[in-house]
Every structure is written in structure tokens, then in C-alpha cells.
Amino acid sequence: MKSRFILLSATLAITATAQAAQPAPTAKLDVARPEVQAFVQQMQREHGFNAQDVVWVLRDAVPQPRIIETMQRPAEASLAWWEYRARFLTDERIDGGVRIWNEHRADLERIAKETGVAPQYLVAITGVETFYGRITGSYRVLDSLATLAFDYPRRAEYFQRELTQFLLLTREENVDPRSLKGSYAGAMGIAQFMPSSYRAYAADGTGDGTRDLWNWNADVFASIANYFVKHGWKRDEPVLADA
Numbered sequence: 001m002k003s004r005f006i007l008l009s010a011t012l013a014i015t016a017t018a019q020a021a022q023p024a025p026t027a028k029l030d031v032a033r034p035e036v037q038a039f040v041q042q043m044q045r046e047h048g049f050n051a052q053d054v055v056w057v058l059r060d061a062v063p064q065p066r067i068i069e070t071m072q073r074p075a076e077a078s079l080a081w082w083e084y085r086a087r088f089l090t091d092e093r094i095d096g097g098v099r100i101w102n103e104h105r106a107d108l109e110r111i112a113k114e115t116g117v118a119p120q121y122l123v124a125i126t127g128v129e130t131f132y133g134r135i136t137g138s139y140r141v142l143d144s145l146a147t148l149a150f151d152y153p154r155r156a157e158y159f160q161r162e163l164t165q166f167l168l169l170t171r172e173e174n175v176d177p178r179s180l181k182g183s184y185a186g187a188m189g190i191a192q193f194m195p196s197s198y199r200a201y202a203a204d205g206t207g208d209g210t211r212d213l214w215n216w217n218a219d220v221f222a223s224i225a226n227y228f229v230k231h232g233w234k235r236d237e238p239v240l241a242d243a
Contacts, residue, residue, distance in 0.1 A: 003045055003116065004060065010038075021118060027062065027099065027163055028059055028060060028061065028062055028063075029058055029059060029060075029061040029062070029063055029100065029146050029150065030229065031055050031058050033150065035156075036058060036150060037053075039053045039058075039149070039150075039160060039163070039164075040055055040090070040166070041059070042164075043167065047167075047168060049167070049171075053067040055169070056197055057142070057167070057177050057233075058146060059217040060093065060142070061140075061142050061143055061146035062140075062143050062149075063143070063146065063150075063151055064139065064143050064144065064147045064174065064184075065147075065149045067139070067143075067147045067184045067185075068147065068148075068151060068152055069146055070184050071148065071152060071155075071184070071185070072149050086095055088127070088128060090145075093127050093131070094133070096127060096132045097120075097123050097124065097127050098157075099209075100123050100126065100127075100132050100216075101119060101120075101123050103167065103216075104216070104218075104221065105119075107205065107217075107218040108123070108221055110218075111218065111221050111222050112225075114225075115225040115228070115233075116229070116234070116235025117216070117224070117225040117229065117233055118193075119222075120219045121228070121239070122224050122225060125191060125224050126190050126191060126220065126224075129131050129187075129191055129192040130189075130190050130191075130192060133138060133190040133208070133216060134168075136181070136182065136183075136188075136189060136190060136192070136214075137181055137182040137183035137187065137188070137192075138159045138186070139181060139182060139183065139184050140158070140178065140180070140181055141166060141180045141181060141182045141186050141188060141195075142166070142178055142180070142198070143146050144182065144183070144184055144185060144186040145159055145162055145166055145186045145195075147162065148162075148185070148186070149162075149163045157160060159186070161196065162186055162194055162195050162196055163186075163195075164192050164196075165195035165196040165198075165199055166195035167187070168197050168199065169198055169199050171212075172199070173210075188213065189213030189214050189220070189226075190213055190214070190215075190216075190220050191220055191223060191224050193213060193223070193227075197227065198211075198213065200230075201223055201226050201227040201230055202223045202226075203218060203223045203225075203226040204217070204222065204223060205217070205218030205222025205223070206218045211223065228232055235240045
């Protein structure tokens with residue numbers, strides 16, 4: 001029995017070491033696939049992209065099998081509200097919210113006055129989404145969206161639309177699409193906007209002509225407030241009703 005235990009322990013140790021040593025996926029997207037070629041032609045036809053430029057970007061995408069695994073077992077499908085509550089209503093998060101509120105008080109009060117969205121809700125969203133900008137995602141957005149657009153059939157149509165919006169966004173903002181990082185599903189910045197939401201609701205809260213949701217500035221709060229207002233937020237009305 002003892003020898004079996006030692007053998008089992010050694011086997012598990014070797015397996016764990018081998019798994020840990022496995023390199024991250026490096027195989028790039030096969031741009032010759034029919035669905036990828038169809039996407040390229042659509043970008044050219046509907047949005048005026050040069051087809052070869054789109055190919056050059058997509059051939060640098062690296063599909064991430066781990067993203068597919070994560071999508072198939074999301075936390076939202078298994079955690080109840082009280083489990084979320086215990087995770088989010090901690091002293092560390094509350095203290096972090098107070099700090100962000102104090103640091104950005106002038107911007108928060110101005111945006112609240114303009115939009116009717118009170119500061120506590122603007123701050124809370126950043127706490128829930130990214131722990132006040134601490135956890136914004138480590139995947140390249142290009143890799144995430146390409147993986148889900150072409151290797152996740154159940155929601156491929158949705159993620160192909162988001163990939164389209166992402167390429168449009170990076171063209172508009174003059175940003176290299178290979179450079180941006182976000183969540184495994186392609187959400188970006190401190191407020192975790194998907195590309196379509198970024199293009200539709202991101203707002204210039206600083207007045208400098210840009211919409212920067214990656215760094216702490218008034219754009220973050222103005223964008224969250226704009227998202228709320230566009231989805232029906234009413235000034236001074238209740239935000240919660242018991243059911």
C-alpha cells in the first residue's frame with residue numbers, strides 16, 4: 001500500500017509539473033478557413049476595410065482553447081446572489097470605493113449633476129467589474145474575440161459582430177488592435193465595455209476629444225453614466241424594488 005501511495009504521489013507530481021510546463025497556445029489563426037475569409041470579405045464590403053489589412057491583423061490572432069472552456073462554465077450559471085454578495089461586499093472593496101470616490105469627487109459630482117446618475121453607482125460599477133481597475137483582463141482582445149468568433153459556434157454570430165466592432169473601434173481611435181488587453185470575453189477597460197458598447201456609449205468626460213476607458217479619468221464615469229441614461233435611467237427615481 002505504501003509503495004502504491006508513493007507511486008501515485010510521484011505520478012501526480014510529474015503530471016502537475018508537465019501541465020505547468022506546457023507553453024501557452026502559440027498557433028495562430030488559420031486565415032484560410034472559409035468562415036474567416038467570409039468575415040474578411042464582409043469587413044471589406046460593409047465597412048470599407050482593405051481585405052489584406054484585415055488578413056494581416058487576423059493572422060496574428062492566437063486562438064485560446066482555455067477561453068472556450070471558461071465560456072462553457074461561467075460563474076453566472078452557478079453562483080447565487082448571496083454567493084456574489086459575500087464576494088463583493090467586503091471591507092477591501094468598500095474601502096476601495098471610498099478611496100476612488102474621494103480621489104475623483106469633483107468629476108463624480110459634476111457628472112452626477114449632468115446625468116442624474118449618483119456617484120455611488122458610478123463608483124460601484126468600477127468596483128464590481130474590475131475591482132476599481134485592478135483586474136481588467138490579461139487576454140489580448142484580438143485573441144479573445146477571434147477565438148469566440150470562429151471556434152465557439154454557439155455564439156459565433158454575436159462574437160463576430162463584436163470582432164467587427166472592435167476593428168472599427170481601433171480604426172477610429174487609431175490603435176493597434178494587437179495591443180489591447182481585456183477579459184476572456186473581450187470586455188475592455190476599467191468599466192469592461194464590450195467593443196459595441198464602447199463605440200455606442202463611451203463618452204468624453206474630460207473634454208479632450210478622446211474616450212479613454214483604460215486609465216482613471218472622467219471618461220470612465222461619464223461613459224458609465226451615459227450607458228445608464230441610454231438604457232432608461234431616470235433622475236432621482238428608485239434603483240431597487242423588492243419582488
